Amino acid sequence: METAKSLRVRVWRGGESGYWAEYAVAARDNQTVLDVVTEIQRRHEPSLAYRFACRVGVCGSCAMTVNGQPRWTCRTHVRKVVHDGQLTIEPLRNLPRIKDLVCDLEPFIDTWQRAGAIFQGRSDRNDPPQKVDPESISRKQADAALQCINCGVCYSACDVVYWNRRYLGPAALNRVWTLLNDERHSEHQGTFNKAFSRDGCSSCHSHGNCARFCPVELSPASSIAGLKKMAFRGYKARLAHE
Numbered sequence: 001m002e003t004a005k006s007l008r009v010r011v012w013r014g015g016e017s018g019y020w021a022e023y024a025v026a027a028r029d030n031q032t033v034l035d036v037v038t039e040i041q042r043r044h045e046p047s048l049a050y051r052f053a054c055r056v057g058v059c060g061s062c063a064m065t066v067n068g069q070p071r072w073t074c075r076t077h078v079r080k081v082v083h084d085g086q087l088t089i090e091p092l093r094n095l096p097r098i099k100d101l102v103c104d105l106e107p108f109i110d111t112w113q114r115a116g117a118i119f120q121g122r123s124d125r126n127d128p129p130q131k132v133d134p135e136s137i138s139r140k141q142a143d144a145a146l147q148c149i150n151c152g153v154c155y156s157a158c159d160v161v162y163w164n165r166r167y168l169g170p171a172a173l174n175r176v177w178t179l180l181n182d183e184r185h186s187e188h189q190g191t192f193n194k195a196f197s198r199d200g201c202s203s204c205h206s207h208g209n210c211a212r213f214c215p216v217e218l219s220p221a222s223s224i225a226g227l228k229k230m231a232f233r234g235y236k237a238r239l240a241h242e
């Protein structure tokens with residue numbers, strides 16, 4: 001933990017090609033990285049582009065790379081990440097850069113579609129709500145992987161995504177795990193087939209960066225391990241007993 005009166009902040013300006021701009025920002029108590037970016041935009045560089053919405057760790061829109069690591073900036077205190085009074089802030093990695101600290105999230109969002117990670121219910125609005133046993137193993141497994149805020153931090157932290165942009169990635173596969181453990185989902189086999197297609201969960205190298213950096217402490221790596229185990233045990237056999 002470090003304190004300094006002034007922070008030297010390097011910020012990426014531009015798109016895929018650009019340059020590093022340096023700013024001096026006053027160091028304050030309980031200052032977050034998003035506070036620093038906001039101060040730069042308000043006091044030094046009005047044209048600086050960046051994203052945020054809730055400022056309280058709910059919307060997932062403020063993720064950036066801070067001193068080389070992906071972070072949700074509204075909940076990242078400067079004192080925890082600053083090195084020698086310096087911060088380097090750039091967009092999330094593994095995604096196209098649009099302008100300054102804003103990246104294009106479309107390839108990340110697209111992974112949900114490609115992974116079959118879209119919920120499709122068995123009933124319609126006229127049916128009574130389907131009962132789910134909260135104590136069942138499958139429900140507990142699904143519950144442990146919920147609460148993703150779609151921030152893209154895990155996608156940015158994943159080396160396999162870096163090498164292969166077709167890889168479905170940790171967030172979409174974590175979502176698949178919740179669906180395959182959800183008895184209300186009607187497309188189990190279709191979701192399974194997509195998640196195990198080329199560039200699906202068998203491409204995961206299990207090095208765990210996704211779990212290490214997920215700000216809401218999910219473990220996509222564990223979900224993917226569960227998917228692999230599911231395949232090993234014979235998913236069709238499991239379906240036959242449902």
Ligand code: SF4
Pocket residue numbers: 157158159160161169170203204205206207208209210211220221224
């Ligand atoms: S465990 Fe798998 S999904 Fe997670 S960061 Fe590593 S390769 Fe990517």
Ligand code: SF4
Pocket residue numbers: 147148149150151152153154155170171174213214215216217218220
């Ligand atoms: S799994 Fe965690 S790191 Fe990945 S998108 Fe969801 S909240 Fe963000």
Ligand code: FES
Pocket residue numbers: 052053054055056057058059060061062063072073074075
């Ligand atoms: S601004 Fe919403 S999570 Fe950071």
